[in-house]
Amino acid sequence: MSAVDQFAWSTASAIAAQIRARKVSPVEVMEATISRIEARNPSLNAFVFTDFEGARAAARKAEQAVMSGAALGPLHGVPTAMKDLFDFKPGWPTTLGGVRAMKDWRPDLTCPYVERMERAGAILVGKCNSPIMGFRGVCDNYLFGPTGNPFDTSRNPGGSSGGSAAAVADGLVPVAEGTDGGGSIRIPASWSGIFGYKAGFGRVPLNSRPDAFTPAGCFIHEGPLARTVEDAALAMTALAGFDSRDPFSLPDVVDYLGATRRSIQGMRIAWTPNFGVFPVEPVIVETCREALRAFEAAGAVVEEVDFGIERHHLELADLWCKLITPLSVNAFETFKAAGIDLLGDHRDDFPPEFLRWLDYSYRATVPEQLQSQIVRTEINDAIQGVLDSHDLILSPTLAALPVKNGSDGNTLGPAEINGEPVERLIGWCMTYFINFSGHPAASIPAGLAPGNLPVGLQIIGRRHADADVFAASAAFERIRPWFDSYRIPEGRSLTVN
Numbered sequence: 001m002s003a004v005d006q007f008a009w010s011t012a013s014a015i016a017a018q019i020r021a022r023k024v025s026p027v028e029v030m031e032a033t034i035s036r037i038e039a040r041n042p043s044l045n046a047f048v049f050t051d052f053e054g055a056r057a058a059a060r061k062a063e064q065a066v067m068s069g070a071a072l073g074p075l076h077g078v079p080t081a082m083k084d085l086f087d088f089k090p091g092w093p094t095t096l097g098g099v100r101a102m103k104d105w106r107p108d109l110t111c112p113y114v115e116r117m118e119r120a121g122a123i124l125v126g127k128c129n130s131p132i133m134g135f136r137g138v139c140d141n142y143l144f145g146p147t148g149n150p151f152d153t154s155r156n157p158g159g160s161s162g163g164s165a166a167a168v169a170d171g172l173v174p175v176a177e178g179t180d181g182g183g184s185i186r187i188p189a190s191w192s193g194i195f196g197y198k199a200g201f202g203r204v205p206l207n208s209r210p211d212a213f214t215p216a217g218c219f220i221h222e223g224p225l226a227r228t229v230e231d232a233a234l235a236m237t238a239l240a241g242f243d244s245r246d247p248f249s250l251p252d253v254v255d256y257l258g259a260t261r262r263s264i265q266g267m268r269i270a271w272t273p274n275f276g277v278f279p280v281e282p283v284i285v286e287t288c289r290e291a292l293r294a295f296e297a298a299g300a301v302v303e304e305v306d307f308g309i310e311r312h313h314l315e316l317a318d319l320w321c322k323l324i325t326p327l328s329v330n331a332f333e334t335f336k337a338a339g340i341d342l343l344g345d346h347r348d349d350f351p352p353e354f355l356r357w358l359d360y361s362y363r364a365t366v367p368e369q370l371q372s373q374i375v376r377t378e379i380n381d382a383i384q385g386v387l388d389s390h391d392l393i394l395s396p397t398l399a400a401l402p403v404k405n406g407s408d409g410n411t412l413g414p415a416e417i418n419g420e421p422v423e424r425l426i427g428w429c430m431t432y433f434i435n436f437s438g439h440p441a442a443s444i445p446a447g448l449a450p451g452n453l454p455v456g457l458q459i460i461g462r463r464h465a466d467a468d469v470f471a472a473s474a475a476f477e478r479i480r481p482w483f484d485s486y487r488i489p490e491g492r493s494l495t496v497n
Contacts, residue, residue, distance in 0.1 A: 007032040008171035009486065012078045012231040015174065016121070019077040022066060026077030026123070030059035033079040033125060037172050043153060043494045046166040048084055048144045049093055050126035055079070058123045075238055076121030081176040083164050084127040085134050086331075087111045096331070097130040097160065098141025098409075101346040112205050112243065113177045113222060120238035128163025128176060133328050135354045136425045137187045138403065139163060140411035142349060148405065150489035151193060151452055153497070155402040156411055158188035161225060165192040168225050170489045175235050180221040181327070182320050183397075183431025186443035189225055190397035190456025193445050193485055195473065197223040197232045198431075200466050201438030202250040204236075205243030212247055214330055218323040219438040227483065229444075229474045233257045236466075250464070259467035260474035265299030267472070270390040272305060277313045278430055279417040280399040287455040288396045291446040291480065295394070298475040302394070307382045311375065317423035320432045322372045325354075325361040332358075351410050353425055380437040387439070387462045392472055397443040397456035399428045430458065440466040442473050445482040452488050 007015065007029050018024045034052050041047050062077045082089065085097050088109035095102045114124060129139055129147045139162020140146035149157040150170040157166040164176035165188030178185035180198040189196025204222040208214045224235035233256035242251040271292060273285045292302050309316075335342055347355070386393055399422070400414045412424040422428050434441045439460050446457035457476075461469040 008036050009490075010174065011228050012075060012174040012226065013234055015078050016075055019066060020072055026059040026062035026066070027056070029077055030055055030079060030123065033173065037125070040170055040172060040494060043148065043496045044150065044166055044170055045145060045147045046128050046163045046170065046172060047081065047126045048098070048129045048163065051092065052125065055123055055125045062121065062123065073119065073121030073238070074234055075117065078122045078175070079125050079173045080117055080122045081126055081128050081164055081167050081173045082111070082113055082124060083130055083161050083177045083179060085130045085160065085179060087113060087127070087177060087179065089114045089124060092127060095143060097132040097134055098143035099132055099342070099346070100143045100349045101342060103143060112207055113239065116239050117235070122238070125173065128161070128167055130160045130163060132350060133354060134160035134179070134181060134184060135324070135328070136160065137183060137413055137429045138411045139188065140406065140409055142409040145409055146405040146411050149191060149402050150492060151454055152402065153492060154404055155453070156191065156405050158191035158402070160184040162188045165189055165194060165196065165225050168192070168227060169194050169486070171486065175224050175226045175231050178223050178225045180223060180435065181218060181324055182426050182435050183429045185221070185223050185225060186397050186431045186441060186456065186458060187429050189443040191402045191454060193454030193482065194225055194227050195229055195232050195442065195444055196225045197236065197442045197469070198434070198440065199223045199236065199240065200440035200461070200464060202248045203254070203440070203466055204239045205241070205246035205249040207243070207245045210334060211330055212245070214327055218327065219435045220327070221435070227486065229260055229470065229477050230257070233260050233470055254466050256467070256470055259470035262467070262471040263299065264295065264472050264475045267300040267391040268389070269295055269300050269302045269392045269394055270305040270386045271302050271394045272307060273396065274399075275395060275430060275433065276307050276309050277311070277316065278399050279420040279422065280396055281401060281417060283449045284396045284399065284401070284455050287447045287449060288394075288457050291457050291476070292394065294476045294479040295472065297479050305386050305390070307386060309379065309382050311378070313427060314421070314423055316379070317425070317427035319372055319375055320426050320435075321357040322360065322364070323376065325357045328358055329361050353412070376436045379433050383433060383437045383439060383460070391462065391468055393460040395430050395458045395460070397431060397458040399430060401449055401453045401455070434460055439463055440469045442469050444473050444476055445485065448485060454485070
C-alpha cells in the first residue's frame with residue numbers, strides 16, 4: 001500500500017499517535033493528503049477551495065514542534081476540512097454555500113471550528129461544498145454544482161455538510177466540520193456511510209455576531225463527521241467547552257473518549273420506524289430493524305414506541321422552513337447594512353425554493369412566529385415524553401436513499417416516498433425534529449441497501465446526555481463494524497463527468 005493510500009484510511013487517532021511517536025511526520029501526512037485530494041476531488045467535487053501551501057507551511061511548523069519536544073495537542077498534524085457556509089478562516093473565501101456574488105468574499109473572521117481544531121493541532125486544508133445558505137438536505141449550488149456521493153458519484157451525498165461528508169467517506173481527510181440546523185450533519189453522514197455527531201445544544205459554542213442570540217430561533221449545532229466513533233469523540237474533545245461569547249454555551253466537561261468504552265448493558269432504548277408521521281422506504285426500515293439486534297446483543301432493551309404526534313409531516317417540514325429562514329434574514333440585513341444588497345442586486349443567485357421562504361419570513365407577523373414556536377414545543381414534548389422513560393431513541397436517519405444529482409445547480413430531495421408526496425427540501429429527513437428540541441443525536445451506518453447505497457440509523461439522547469449517544473454508537477460499531485464498506489469509495493471511478 002502506498003503512503004497516500006495508507007494515510008487515506010488511517011484514523012485521526014492513529015495519525016496523531018504516529019506523529020507523537022515520531023513514526024511519521026506531519027509533512028509526510030500532509031503531502032499524502034494533498035496528493036489524494038488532487039487525484040480524487042475533480043471527480044467528486046467535495047472541496048471547493050484548498051490552501052495547500054498554507055497547509056504545507058502548517059505541517060512544517062507542526063513537525064518542528066514534534067522535534068523540539070513541545071507539548072502537542074490531541075490532533076497534532078491531523079488534516080481536516082471545514083464547511084463553506086457560515087464558517088470562516090482569515091483570508092479564505094466564504095461563499096455562503098455557493099452564492100455566486102460571494103465567490104471573492106474573504107472576511108477577516110475565524111469560526112470556532114478553526115479556533116479549536118487548530119488549537120488541538122489539526123491542520124486545515126480547505127473548504128467543502130454546501131448548498132446555498134444551507135437551506136436543503138442535499139449538496140448542490142449554482143456556483144460549484146453538486147458534490148458526488150463516494151458510493152455512487154451520480155448521486156448526492158446529502159447536505160448541507162455534503163462536501164465534508166464526501167471528503168471523509170472518500171478518504172480525503174479523516175475528520176471534517178459539519179454544522180446542523182435541521183440535520184445537516186446527520187443527513188450526509190447517513191447517505192455517505194459515515195458517522196456524524198450533532199452535539200447537544202450548547203456543547204460546541206457558536207460565535208454568532210452581530211446577534212449572539214440568533215440560535216435561539218432554531219437550534220443550530222456544530223459537530224464532527226468521521227469514519228469512526230473514536231475519531232468523532234476525539235474531535236468533540238477539541239471542539240466542546242465553554243465560550244463566553246456564546247450565551248448558550250455549557251460549562252460542564254464531557255468525557256467523550258471515555259464514553260466510547262462504556263457498556264450499554266441495561267439501557268432502555270425506544271425504536272420508531274417513522275415517528276408515526278413519515279413515509280419511509282421499506283428497504284430503509286428493514287435495514288434499520290436488522291441493525292437493532294446489535295444494541296440487544298450489547299445488553300440493551302429495545303422496544304417500539306408511539307410518539308403521539310398528530311401533525312402531518314408536510315406541515316412539520318414547512319415549520320422547519322419557517323423557523324430556519326429568519327437566520328438568513330438576519331444575514332441579509334447585516335450584509336445590506338455593510339453595502340452588499342444580495343436580494344436587491346443578486347436575487348437570481350438564490351434558488352426559488354429558498355426565496356419563497358425568505359419572502360415569507362419578511363412578511364411573517366408576530367402571532368405567526370409565536371404559533372410556529374407552539375408547534376415546535378409540541379414536537380419537543382413528544383420527544384422528551386419518550387426520553388422521560390427511555391435512555392435513547394433510535395430511528396432511521398432518512399426516509400429515502402440518495403437521490404440522483406441534477407444538472408442545474410438545484411438538486412432537490414425526493415418528491416414522493418411510497419407514493420406519498422413529501423416536501424423536497426427537508427421533508428424526507430427524520431432529523432429536524434431534534435433541532436426543534438436540541439437533544440444530542442448521531443447518525444451511524446446501519447448497512448447497505450441494494451446498489452451499495454448507505455443507510456443511516458439515528459441515535460438520539462436525553463438533553464445533556466451526549467456521553468450516552470457516544471456509548472451506544474461505539475457499542476454498535478464494536479458489534480457491527482462498518483469500515484469494510486469504504487472499499488466501495490476506494491474502488492470508484494475517477495473519471496470526471
